[in-house]
Amino acid sequence: MADNSRKRHIAKAITWRVVGSVDTFMLSWLISGNPLTGLKIGFAEVLTKMILYYFHERAWFRAKVENSKKRHLFKAVSWRMLGTLDTMVLAWIITGDPYTGLQIGATEVLTKMVLYYLHERAWYQINFGLDHRTNKELK
Structure with a gap:
């Protein structure tokens, strides 16, 4: 299962980054009042978040936590x-204002x-990148 799991984690990282970047862009725009600032923050975090998310997935793949809704909550x-x-630091750097970074991060x-x-619940129902899964694991 380990070989296919890497493909799964990469696919999850990409889909989550799309969702997350759209959310960050919208929040940054609303909080800063500037759509360009929203775009800068949204695009800046694409690379950092993809890398961080991949390693987060790898760590949780190795974690000995029961597969359940509780596991997904802990992962979340x-x-x-x-x-x-990561977003707070990037927003601070891009805007030059730590308070804006805190506002965006808090929101x-x-x-x-x-x-x-x-996103986790949806991916838990998808078998992509898994060699096998029992009905018990889907609960």
């Missing part, structure tokens, strides 16, 4: 902490926690 929390820190905690949980 750990990812959001890492992702929010995205809420939106992205919900979006990430839904």
Whole structure:
């Protein structure tokens, strides 16, 4: 299962980054009042988040946590902490204002926690990159 799991984690990283970047762009635009600032922050985090997400997936793949809704909730929390820190730093660097970075980060905690949980649940139903899965694992 390990060989195919890398393809799965790359695919998950790409789909999540699309969802996450659109959310970051919209929030950054709304908070800064400038669509160009939203685009800069949204695009800047594409690379950093793809790399961070891949390693987060690899770590959770090796984790000995039961496959369940609770596991997805824990993954959502750990990812959001890492992702929010990354967004806050990028927004601070791009805008030159640490308060704007904090505002964007604080707002995205809420939106992205919900979006990430839904993304995890959707991917949990997809068998792409898995050699096999039992009906018990889908619960």
